[in-house]
Amino acid sequence: MAFGTKVSFEAVREVAAASIGASYAAVGTALIDHARLIGINNSTDVDVYISLDGTTDHIRVAAGGFKLYDFTSNQVTADGFFVNVGTIFYAKRVSGAASTGTLWIEVIYGSGGI
Helix, strand or coil, X not given: CCCCCEEEECCCEEEEHHHCCCCCEECCCCCCXXXXXXXXXXXXXXXXXXXXXXXXXXXXXXXXXXXXXXXXXXXXXXXXXXXXXXXXXXXXXXXXXXXXCEEEEEEEEEECCC
């Protein structure tokens, strides 16, 4: 059995509650590789919108909630269903100011052979 791709993790992207405003702001830097799995965790006390273009509400994460997106769990080939390299995640509050907690995004990608 061949194992051609190893799992790699990007640095955690995070923002404190006080920095989640009414307008979209970047959460960390652009993706360095095609994301295979993304976890979005919201330990703040407000619902948060996530955008992948800085203007459109793509994902809503409830206060104290999380979302997990696994794009390639049943993938057989290296053909892609990924979040693209260079994508930046943006966050804003749905309503009301957050007073506690953190929003963080974890990204896993596949890289090179083992």
